[in-house]
Amino acid sequence: MAEQDWKANKRVFAAVSLPTLLWTIAFFVVPMAIVWFYSFGENAGLNEIHISGTLDNYKRATEYLYLGIFGKSFAVAALVTLTCLIVGFPVAMAITFASEKWRPWLLLGIMLPFWTNLLVRTYALMILLGQQGYANKGLGMLWGGASWTKTLIGLQPLPTWEPVQLLFNNFAVVFGLVYVHLPFMVLPLYAALDRLDRSLIEASLDLGAGHFRTILRIVVPLAAPGIVAGVMITLIPALGAYLTPDLMGGTDSQMIANVIERQFKKANDWPFGSALSFLLIYAMFILIALQSLRRKVPEAG
């Protein structure tokens, strides 16, 4: 029995389609449409917005300042995604090739932080990275060790350790985003690697390729769909991240979501905020379109 035509059983179709369709229209399509209409409006008073069909908000969004923030958000998200990929790939491989007994536990180990509140995780990282936190203490100890080793071999000791600023800068934002997005990357990578035909890896090793070359030339190309999925699933939320740059970033590490928030909460410029929101949504659409384009090319060829 293939898919049923909706006319064949109208009553059942209505029962399973109406609740969700009505909900989606009332509480998703309509709110998004309001934002879209407002993005063509202008402030006509303190609490009044006149939807005049103006493109001024979009024009303002292409000013150097806002384009710069968009560009920077992309750069940060891309850097976060790349770091997650490099850090997460060996982890996904380790889970794939772990014994039956260990695999579920390793997966759970990756997923548990993912289920822990984002705010709590960000805050926990802030304690660790703080001026007197353990990250700084650890670095200080390493520095001390290096200094001691240098004295031991007869060189001048290093200058005394100065705590470094690990919070409220761009580094902190990237670090924090990698911390919260790592599970997003590992899980799709694992799903792709798990489906891999292992005899291909064995063949490559038998034919004399080293492990590194096998991974680079055999495993990575075969796992490409999973890598693309992992990249998308990390890049998209990282691009729209609000909380991490807000809490861990400094004044110069704001991302696009922070700028949108400010238009609504402080600047009270709803039309401009709406325009920025929709530009962000369009950016997501472009990313997804690029991904599906990439997927279709090998099929056609």
Added chain:
Amino acid sequence: MAFFSRTPIAPLEYSRTLWMRLWVGAVMAFLYAPLVVLMIFSFNDSKRNVVWRGFTLKYYDKALHDDALIEALVNSLTIAALATIVSLILGAVAAVMLWRFRFPFKGAVDGTISLPIIVPEICMGVAFLMFFAKLQWSTDLIWPLNLSAITIAHITFCFPFVTMVVRSRLASFNREQEEAAKDLGAGEWQMFRDVLIPHMRPALVAGALLSFTLSLDDFVITYFTSGPDTVTFPVKVYSMLRFSVTPEVNAASTILIILTVALTAIALKLQGLKAIAETH
């Protein structure tokens, strides 16, 4: 599996090589160290967070007697429970619709339903802010009606995840079972209840777990949707963090971490470790 195993490592046993173990160990340390430090310092008898001054439970006592904090936690749990129930129903029927029927504009309907997954939280947040402002939705109703706006927003971003999980489960359903049930005289409803729902059950549990955690986790959308008097746990913790970092935040966060672990343990008991690992 002993750490220093005597048997030689086979070529494909990547997870037994030393560098892999070190890598995984380092990543796990990276993931868990902040949480462990946070939990340890929630017992620290010091106003400043970083220096250990001895063991105390006084911040738990303070947190548990902080009415605003408790109210926020109760709000969060109520919203999460309500959002989970409605999301399960909406998500499951949507999955059945997309799986069973062929209808005009199916692609568009499918796309619109899954859109909340990819639209950034901040954009959904401002959309709900404007929507409820436009409707002049009242926020000073009696509990739990004052949570209605937040709950509606949470359902909107939770149920597509349920649809996604249930749909992938339905793909493995043998449609002949449905025909067999009908041949044996089952009505639509009976078939749905006795054949389809049991088949969907693991996905429903996974979907419920996903909705509950997504709702409990959400800060951004709630931040825009909540009125001045309806505060959820993440929003409360955020304001505590912004305005006065006290060790109470550590205690409150630890309570939430323990809650998450407990929920996970219950889910594991219900489903088994393997099923959980497979559904995600």
